[in-house]
Amino acid sequence: MTGWPQAQLDGVRRLHVMAAAVRGATVAERLVDAPFAQVWQLLQDLEGSFGEILPDMRHVRILRREGSQVEALARSRYGMRALLRGELSEGYCWLQSRFLLIGVAARAEGAGTRVAITAGVRVPGRAAIVPVGVRREAARALGRLQDLVAGD
Numbered sequence: 001m002t003g004w005p006q007a008q009l010d011g012v013r014r015l016h017v018m019a020a021a022v023r024g025a026t027v028a029e030r031l032v033d034a035p036f037a038q039v040w041q042l043l044q045d046l047e048g049s050f051g052e053i054l055p056d057m058r059h060v061r062i063l064r065r066e067g068s069q070v071e072a073l074a075r076s077r078y079g080m081r082a083l084l085r086g087e088l089s090e091g092y093c094w095l096q097s098r099f100l101l102i103g104v105a106a107r108a109e110g111a112g113t114r115v116a117i118t119a120g121v122r123v124p125g126r127a128a129i130v131p132v133g134v135r136r137e138a139a140r141a142l143g144r145l146q147d148l149v150a151g152d
Contacts, residue, residue, distance in 0.1 A: 012105045022128060023126075024130060025134070026138070029117075040113070043145070046072055049148065056078075056137075068088060091107055092105045099121055103118040
């Protein structure tokens, strides 16, 4: 249909929209003092630096990737496993399993990069996460990201 308005959302705005639909989800944001390419390289490396930024993800292994669709097996530092499915595209990552939800997004902003993170334990069968510690852990992850780019 022609004439219909279309909206284009950057990854950070899109993450806010997705998190708004999940009860208990909160989004932490930070302006990271590094260019987008450097920041996104670290964030999108699920099998590498992703676990340094989100340390609850001790090990992540990509099982399948078709275009922006990804399936990965994650193991937490406590030994729990999750089969994550979702989207990983330029500036945007949304992964979820039966019990876990992780959203990460970034966009260039001036000389730096605006980064947003949400994550949490899902309530099975419902669009909700357990809100305990979500904001604090996301803020810590953003701090680790800043430390990683400062160390490069």
